[in-house]
Amino acid sequence: MSEPLPADWTAWRRHIDLDAYERRWQRLAEAGVDPHGEVGLVQTYAPRSVLDAGCGTGRVAVELAHRGIAAVGVDNDSDMIAAARAKSPDQRWIVADLADLALPDRFDVVVLAGNVVPYIAADRRATAVEACARHLAPGGVLVAGFALRPGWPDLDAYDGWCRSAGLTLADRWATWDRQPYTDGDYAVSAHTISTGTPSL
Numbered sequence: 001m002s003e004p005l006p007a008d009w010t011a012w013r014r015h016i017d018l019d020a021y022e023r024r025w026q027r028l029a030e031a032g033v034d035p036h037g038e039v040g041l042v043q044t045y046a047p048r049s050v051l052d053a054g055c056g057t058g059r060v061a062v063e064l065a066h067r068g069i070a071a072v073g074v075d076n077d078s079d080m081i082a083a084a085r086a087k088s089p090d091q092r093w094i095v096a097d098l099a100d101l102a103l104p105d106r107f108d109v110v111v112l113a114g115n116v117v118p119y120i121a122a123d124r125r126a127t128a129v130e131a132c133a134r135h136l137a138p139g140g141v142l143v144a145g146f147a148l149r150p151g152w153p154d155l156d157a158y159d160g161w162c163r164s165a166g167l168t169l170a171d172r173w174a175t176w177d178r179q180p181y182t183d184g185d186y187a188v189s190a191h192t193i194s195t196g197t198p199s200l
Contacts, residue, residue, distance in 0.1 A: 038113040039063045039174030041188070045141050047108035053098055053132050054116030058091070059086025065091055073145065074101060098128035106137040112144040113176075118152040125153060126161040132166035136193060142167055145176060145188035155187055169190035 038060050042050060047069055052061035057080050064071035065088060074094040075081050085093045086189030094103075098120060110132045120128045130143055142162065148154060159169055171190040174181040180189050 006142070013030065022151065028159045036060070038111060039067065041178065042109050042111055042143060043067065043069070043177050045109050047106045049105070049109075049137070050108040051103075051105070051110045051132070051135055053101075053110055053112050054114065055084060055093070056080045056114060058093070060111060060113050061158055062088045063090060072103075072107070074098065081183075097124070098131055099124040101128075101131040101135065103135060105135065106140070107135055108137055108140050110135055110142050112142075112146075115146045115157060117144055117146045118149070125157075126164065129158070130165040133162070133167050133191075133193075138193065139192060141170070142191045143188065144191075145186065148185050148187060155189070158189065160193075162189075162191045163194075166194050168194045186188040 036059075042060075042064065049062050050061070050069055050071045052058070052064070052071055054074045055061050055075045056077070058073050058165050061073040061084065063073040072092045072094065073081070073084050075084075076095065076097045078095050081093045081095050084091075098116075108120075112132065117125060117129075128140075136142060145156070146152070161167065168191060169189060171178075172181045172191045173179055173188045174184050174186060176188055178188075
């Protein structure tokens with residue numbers, strides 16, 4: 001049984017119409033803007049399998065599948081998962097809290113896009129990061145992008161959770177198209193399994 005949705009996420013969802021949310025990405029594509037920057041970055045690791053953790057309506061996982069990559073989506077919001085499944089019924093979609101995730105699968109990349117980390121309940125963030133790390137295959141990469149705002153996790157906290165989970169920072173950028181990170185309000189971080197630390 002999944003945990004209740006965190007307050008920040010619940011507040012956001014109350015004000016979001018899922019159809020309008022989906023149309024936003026369609027409008028970006030029609031305007032010539034690539035709405036799949038996360039997918040492009042994930043592809044640089046040449047993964048065969050990806051876990052889209054906190055997948056929402058499945059935008060990232062569906063695009064990965066379109067590009068020939070086996071992608072599984074997991075989210076704690078059953079409405080979001082229903083929307084994802086409607087778009088791609090043959091893909092695997094799971095309703096689960098990331099902190100409780102215990103799949104038999106291991107993935108080349110686990111990606112947390114779209115402010116997944118801040119929307120996890122504060123007292124479960126470290127556990128969720130650890131669970132994501134457990135789902136990495138040997139040599140796998142955990143990639144997370146989120147805004148840096150007051151009251152949300154900072155990079156020191158996130159890096160600390162990753163270290164505790166046996167991961168080491170490999171790269172950090174300001175955007176999904178890998179602009180250098182110096183000091184801004186958004187960061188994309190790639191952590192890999194530390195040398196000598198097995199994937200559980």
